[in-house]
Amino acid sequence: MTHPRFAVVFLAAVGIAAAPACKAAKPRPVTPGEIEAHIRFLSDDLLEGRGLGSRGLALAALYQASYLQSLGLEPVFDGGFRQPFDVKGVMPDGEASLEVFGDGGTLTPRRLDDFVIGTFREDAPEGVEGEIVYAGYLIQAPERSWDDIKGADLRGKVLLVEINEPENRPGGLFDGEEMTYYGRWTSKFERAAALGATGCLIIHDTKGAAYGWGVVRNGWAVEQYVLPDVEQKLFFRGWLTGETAERVFALAGRSRTELRAEAETSAFAPVPLGLSARVRQKPAFRSVPTENVAARLRGRGRGHRRGTVILSAHFDHLGRDETLAGDQVYNGAVDNCSASATMLALARYFAERPERLRVDLLFAAVTGEENLFLGSDHFVRHLPVPKASVLANINFEMTNVWGETEDVFGIGAKHSDLDEILAQAARNLKLTYTPERYGELGFFFRSDQFSFARGGIPAVWLHHGVVSRGEDKGRAARAFADYQATKYHKVTDEIGPDWDLGGAVQIARWAEEIVRLLGERPAPPDFRPSSPFRRAGEE
Numbered sequence: 001m002t003h004p005r006f007a008v009v010f011l012a013a014v015g016i017a018a019a020p021a022c023k024a025a026k027p028r029p030v031t032p033g034e035i036e037a038h039i040r041f042l043s044d045d046l047l048e049g050r051g052l053g054s055r056g057l058a059l060a061a062l063y064q065a066s067y068l069q070s071l072g073l074e075p076v077f078d079g080g081f082r083q084p085f086d087v088k089g090v091m092p093d094g095e096a097s098l099e100v101f102g103d104g105g106t107l108t109p110r111r112l113d114d115f116v117i118g119t120f121r122e123d124a125p126e127g128v129e130g131e132i133v134y135a136g137y138l139i140q141a142p143e144r145s146w147d148d149i150k151g152a153d154l155r156g157k158v159l160l161v162e163i164n165e166p167e168n169r170p171g172g173l174f175d176g177e178e179m180t181y182y183g184r185w186t187s188k189f190e191r192a193a194a195l196g197a198t199g200c201l202i203i204h205d206t207k208g209a210a211y212g213w214g215v216v217r218n219g220w221a222v223e224q225y226v227l228p229d230v231e232q233k234l235f236f237r238g239w240l241t242g243e244t245a246e247r248v249f250a251l252a253g254r255s256r257t258e259l260r261a262e263a264e265t266s267a268f269a270p271v272p273l274g275l276s277a278r279v280r281q282k283p284a285f286r287s288v289p290t291e292n293v294a295a296r297l298r299g300r301g302r303g304h305r306r307g308t309v310i311l312s313a314h315f316d317h318l319g320r321d322e323t324l325a326g327d328q329v330y331n332g333a334v335d336n337c338s339a340s341a342t343m344l345a346l347a348r349y350f351a352e353r354p355e356r357l358r359v360d361l362l363f364a365a366v367t368g369e370e371n372l373f374l375g376s377d378h379f380v381r382h383l384p385v386p387k388a389s390v391l392a393n394i395n396f397e398m399t400n401v402w403g404e405t406e407d408v409f410g411i412g413a414k415h416s417d418l419d420e421i422l423a424q425a426a427r428n429l430k431l432t433y434t435p436e437r438y439g440e441l442g443f444f445f446r447s448d449q450f451s452f453a454r455g456g457i458p459a460v461w462l463h464h465g466v467v468s469r470g471e472d473k474g475r476a477a478r479a480f481a482d483y484q485a486t487k488y489h490k491v492t493d494e495i496g497p498d499w500d501l502g503g504a505v506q507i508a509r510w511a512e513e514i515v516r517l518l519g520e521r522p523a524p525p526d527f528r529p530s531s532p533f534r535r536a537g538e539e
Contacts, residue, residue, distance in 0.1 A: 027352035030345040030508040032501035038067075038341030039333060039495060042315065049330040051319020052087065052225055052368055053288035060315045060340075064293045064365045067344055071351040073295035076362065076384035083292040085378050087225045087368060088285060092118050096281035098238070100132070102274050104251050109244045115201070116220035117238035122285050128235045129278045130158040130198040132248070134271040136263030137162045138191050138200075139182045143532075144174065150269040155196035158277040160240075160248065161188050164208035166264045168440075178439030181532060185209070185239075186372065186445070193233035199279065201238050203245040210441045213241055215489075225288065225371040227378060236279045251275060292375045293365040294384060297350055299357025301519065308360045308389050309518055310457070311346060311511070312376065312448055313339040313396040314369030318489060327491045334483060334493055339396035340365060342504050346511060358519030359391065369448055376451035391524045392418060393452035393459035394511055400464035400503030401496075402479035407432040407465030408510060412444040415533055416458035417525035425513035431506075434465060453533040458525045462507050462514075476503065 041047075041063060047056035065081040075081045096117050100107040109115045136148045138161040146166075164183035167173040174180050181187050185202055192200035206212050216239050226232070240248070249256040252273040262268050293315075296308075317332030331337075347363045362385060368374030383390070408431050413419040426433035436444075443461065444450060452459035466477040479498070487493045518525070527534040 027349075030342075030349050030505050032505055034345045034348070035338075035341045035501050035504050035508075036495075038344050039337045042337040042340055043331040043333040043495065045329050045331070049319040049332065050315060050317045051330075052290055052316055052371055052374075053089065054319055056319075057290065057316055057367065061291050061293050061365070061367070064315065064340070064344065065295075068293070068295035068347060068363060071295075071348055073297050073347065073351060073363070076294050076296050081293055081295055083294060083379065083382070083384070084289060085291065086228060086287050086289050087371070087374055088120070088228045089223050089225050089288045090118065090120055091223045091284040091286075092116075092220065093281040093283050096283075097279070099278040100248050100251060100275055101278070102251060102276065104253065107244075107247055107251055109240070109247075112217050112221055113241075114244040115238055115240050116216060117236055117279055117281055118220060118224060119234070119236045119281065119283060120224075120226045120232040121235060124235045126282050127278065127280045128198060129276055130156055132160055132252075132273045132275045132277050133157045134259055134273055135159045135161045135192075136268045136270070137164070137166055137182070138188050139165065140191065141174075141182055146173075146266055148263070148268055148270070149195065152270045154192075154270065156198050158199045158201065159192045159195075159197045160201050160203065160245070160273070161192070162208070162260065162263060163188070163202050163204060168208065175439065179210070179442035179445070181445055183208070184442055184445045189234060189237050192237075197234065199234055199236040199238070199277065201240050201277070203242060204239050205242050225368060225374055227374055228287070230377075236281065238279075248273070248275065290367050290375070292367055292379050294379070295347070295363050296385070297347070297354060297357070297361045297363070299359050299361070299519070300354045301356050301358040304358050305519060306360075306389065307391040307518075307524060308362050308385050309391050309515055310362045310364055310393045310452070311343055311396070312364040312366055312393060312452075313343040314366050314373075314375065314448055315340045316367045316370055316375070318370055321491075324491065330489070330491055331494045333495050334401060335398050335488065336369065336396075338399040338401050338504055342399045342508050343396050346508055349508070349512070350515075357515070359515065360385075361515070366448055373448050373451045376448035380451045380455035380457070387456070390457050391518055392416075393449055393457050394514060395447060395449035395452070395459060395461045396507070396511075397447040397449075397461050399462075399507050400476065401499045401501055402464075402468075402476040403500035403503045404469040404506045405431075405465040405476050405503065406467040406469055407434050408507075409434045409436050409463055409465060411436055411438075411461035411463050412449055412453060413460045414528075415453065415531040416460075416527045418458050418460050421514055421517050421521070421525060422460065422462075422510075425510055425517055428513055429510060431510070432465070432467075437463070437466065456533070458527060462510060464503055464507060
């Protein structure tokens, strides 16, 4: 039986958002009220935070598939508007242990307080042991003449590595303070696996990781998910607090300060510490069904170029935590209902104007973003259209709910020709286009545009600027900073009385203009020669 409140909220949201689409004779622009209607439904408590594998996430998928179908868009999968797939759920062992031992004694750090550990391998033995080797930043970047490995055989070793990159400071190596993918924690585990290591432990520091130990602790204390068709090589992966790492180096009779200073230089080579690590864990595995949602709108404009632009936004969030007192639902109104709502509003906008489109549009509502972009990863590897036809991905993430700004920027745009297109679109709208901000936070590697870029598709996250329109120039910047500090990934991420969805409408208008320019461009955008995401086969 359908919950009566669910029916009311669902019909109200769809009705408010879709009703104007019936007036085909007089198309209307995207409006704040339209975006708000979608946000109110998707962030409602009835959807229970849209956690992976939950009933609430299934309702969010149903809502979006139904809405896209109501606009007359085409299904793109064999089964219609939905792309079902399974993920592997891994519940960490609450009794997992880590021992570090050598001639000088044994360390037994405390799980969660001092370390976190996990594995995605169902065939991993309950107990795993290996020699510890300090591998610096574990970076091999030939295009930057940097190699932390120097040919060392690290097969079967347990690698102890630093987070981020050497000289991560203004004017430093790599991109100064801005994090490249070499500094991202996922890159460390990928490199360790490629080198044949048994396990990898990352040393945490707040500046390098761009978040505190609490984020690591919380994320590794709950069920994690992985795509079952992606090969897993490491027997274990985890993090140590900085303090715990200091104790490890002291047990080895070494100075972390001195070793880290060596790791800051291109002459660094891996250093065996004369210690071993023993990990014991017995996680629980299960299969979890989930789904992406997507629909296509074929352009009918004169001079149609037969290319496709993918507009994407993730609709999952963190679910519900029944251990919390009071509010237990992670509503994720900004992350990521604001973005899903903006994408859905654009679907309605373009559906009323196919004769103005010189490209096809694919609207992709993806899941599992909060679990390392599982939905977009699966989507990119199983595209419902030929990859060669895809011009670009425009991703919406935490879309501005704090009013219009005078400036905008594109996260990840610098990797491709999209940078020029975004800049021109901004100028056409009388907006100042600035270089990418927040690079030290590694945002490009933390949302779905990363899956598209890794798949060889130029991709960008459209972001608002820092100068608000009106008398209070700092309003949006203050609100975004407050959101990051007090609401991001917390149960307080809900619709606020101070919201001004004119900011989301502004991002939507910018996206409209970008799509128009992509349709007029004689050649598809491509990655720049310096980008690590260059298309396969490019010189």
